[in-house]
Amino acid sequence: MNSVPPPGDGLLGLSQRHPPANLQAEQALLGALLANNKAYERVSEFLAPEHFAHAAHGRIFAAIQRRIEAGQLADAVTLRAEFEHSGVLGEVGGAAYLAELLGAMVGIINAGEYGKVIHDAWLRRQLIDLGETVVNRAFGAEAELQAREQLEAAEQALFDLAKDGGSEGGFVTFGRALTEAVSLAEKAFTSGGGVSGLPSGLRDLDAKTGGLHPSDLVILAGRPGMGKTALATKIAFGAAKSLLRDAEDEHGPGAVPKGGCAIFSLEMSADQLANRLLSEEARISGDRIRRGEIQQRDFDKFVEVSREMARLPLYIDDTPAITISAMRTRCRRLKRTRGLDLIVVDYLQLMRPAAGSRPENRVQEISQITQGLKAIAKELSVPVIALSQLSRQVENREDKRPQLADLRESGSIEQDADMVMFVYRDDYYLKMQEPKQTNFDNGEKFEAALASWKDRMEKAYNRADLIVAKQRHGPTGTIPLFFEAEFTRFGDLDIHHADPYGHE
Numbered sequence: 001m002n003s004v005p006p007p008g009d010g011l012l013g014l015s016q017r018h019p020p021a022n023l024q025a026e027q028a029l030l031g032a033l034l035a036n037n038k039a040y041e042r043v044s045e046f047l048a049p050e051h052f053a054h055a056a057h058g059r060i061f062a063a064i065q066r067r068i069e070a071g072q073l074a075d076a077v078t079l080r081a082e083f084e085h086s087g088v089l090g091e092v093g094g095a096a097y098l099a100e101l102l103g104a105m106v107g108i109i110n111a112g113e114y115g116k117v118i119h120d121a122w123l124r125r126q127l128i129d130l131g132e133t134v135v136n137r138a139f140g141a142e143a144e145l146q147a148r149e150q151l152e153a154a155e156q157a158l159f160d161l162a163k164d165g166g167s168e169g170g171f172v173t174f175g176r177a178l179t180e181a182v183s184l185a186e187k188a189f190t191s192g193g194g195v196s197g198l199p200s201g202l203r204d205l206d207a208k209t210g211g212l213h214p215s216d217l218v219i220l221a222g223r224p225g226m227g228k229t230a231l232a233t234k235i236a237f238g239a240a241k242s243l244l245r246d247a248e249d250e251h252g253p254g255a256v257p258k259g260g261c262a263i264f265s266l267e268m269s270a271d272q273l274a275n276r277l278l279s280e281e282a283r284i285s286g287d288r289i290r291r292g293e294i295q296q297r298d299f300d301k302f303v304e305v306s307r308e309m310a311r312l313p314l315y316i317d318d319t320p321a322i323t324i325s326a327m328r329t330r331c332r333r334l335k336r337t338r339g340l341d342l343i344v345v346d347y348l349q350l351m352r353p354a355a356g357s358r359p360e361n362r363v364q365e366i367s368q369i370t371q372g373l374k375a376i377a378k379e380l381s382v383p384v385i386a387l388s389q390l391s392r393q394v395e396n397r398e399d400k401r402p403q404l405a406d407l408r409e410s411g412s413i414e415q416d417a418d419m420v421m422f423v424y425r426d427d428y429y430l431k432m433q434e435p436k437q438t439n440f441d442n443g444e445k446f447e448a449a450l451a452s453w454k455d456r457m458e459k460a461y462n463r464a465d466l467i468v469a470k471q472r473h474g475p476t477g478t479i480p481l482f483f484e485a486e487f488t489r490f491g492d493l494d495i496h497h498a499d500p501y502g503h504e
Contacts, residue, residue: 020124021053022117027104029114030057033064034075034102040068043115051122056092060101076102123161130157156325198341198383201238203492204479208468209419212239212342212383216418217374221388221407226423227464228387229268229346230488233277235385236261236344240312243341259339260313264327266350270316280489281305313338323352324372335380345373347387367412374416388413390422400429404469420470425483426463430456464490
């Protein structure tokens with residue numbers, strides 16, 4: 001067939017090599033589609049007009065696609081009439097070329113294979129285009145992008161191409177899905193505590209959620225001072241202890257866990273975070289440690305606990321303002337080299353979207369970040385816990401308990417999250433409400449108000465609430481927790497016994 005309209009010059013760059021294309025495959029597929037519209041079912045899921053190397057072929061495929069999906073016949077006669085009506089018949093090679101395509105047709109069975117050849121050639125052209133962009137940037141085409149940012153932009157572009165350009169996916173048989181569901185149920189049953197996911201180290205949280213589940217994006221939000229970081233590190237610590245315990249149960253003392261927990265600390269440095277974890281576990285005030293106001297026995301305990309904790313599979317990355325693409329790369333590498341079971345991000349408003357992307361506003365930027373975190377959770381099949389700030393409108397209400405609407409840029413966060421939890425401590429606000437004698441006209445009213453305030457403070461002392469406001473796979477509700485302000489330490493609340501440290 002020599003009457004193919006000449007293709008464009010394509011992306012040649014500095015070389016004279018032609019970009020990958022298989023015009024014969026394109027002609028053969030279009031002929032098959034025109035001869036038998038049922039062949040379209042073989043390629044409809046992954047092939048699009050822009051995948052054709054020849055612009056005329058892409059236009060013909062688009063017309064076929066439009067007619068078939070509208071329930072109409074798409075053959076050489078109907079397409080000729082359509083192209084004549086729109087005045088573009090000459091641009092697709094004329095009526096003779098449409099008839100000529102029928103001579104290049106392949107069988108309906110082979111249509112899918114020809115479609116894959118066309119799609120593969122398109123992917124290769126995209127890679128060449130991406131490569132040219134990388135080279136041009138490296139030569140200074142976008143001088144504002146530093147070399148490290150160029151790396152992240154290239155990686156993000158590759159990830160997007162793999163995610164959006166791949167033809168993977170499709171249906172999973174119900175039998176296979178049932179097998180997975182039964183496997184999870186069996187794990188929950190044999191664990192004894194109904195925990196099918198990764199344990200969080202908090203008894204009542206695991207009871208309500210069944211643990212932390214792969215592919216879930218969990219948002220943990222709260223106002224500053226509520227203890228978001230302390231609670232998130234407590235969960236990561238509990239998960240890491242569970243992984244170490246499982247490894248030792250299976251392989252004996254000294255065994256190395258196959259997985260681990262990654263903490264991206266965008267606000268605190270790695271040593272500050274380690275100091276906080278040590279303070280919580282050793283029950284020595286972090287403030288006293290920083291000032292050196294500890295006894296020898298405290299220091300000895302500090303060292304002893306640090307040796308025990310050193311074996312935990314915890315990994316901390318304290319890169320400030322990390323981008324979503326850099327985080328994805330590091331998590332992939334960690335999963336490949338040491339294993340990965342949980343990701344904690346503290347906190348998502350300090351993250352940046354992929355280098356090279358320019359969101360129009362802050363809401364769109366946060367949306368890109370939460371979508372990126374959800375994509376990481378699904379791709380690596382691990383739970384991701386992302387901390388989030390709440391807006392100041394909480395402070396303007398009499399009831400300070402947070403609600404979903406209090407999430408900053410709440411639309412995208414709430415939509416992308418599988419679970420949203422709020423940490424709330426009543427005593428934080430009660431301390432600010434201590435009655436002042438100057439506000440009362442007599443002593444009796446002041447004493448009554450002071451007594452009422454003290455009673456409320458006593459009930460709120462060492463108490464925190466974890467409010468599960470959204471959970472796709474389970475119930476919502478409030479989980480009471482034990483909180484030690486001196487060590488910013490969370491634990492299980494034992495409401496049946498007067499144990500000052502709670503039951504763990």
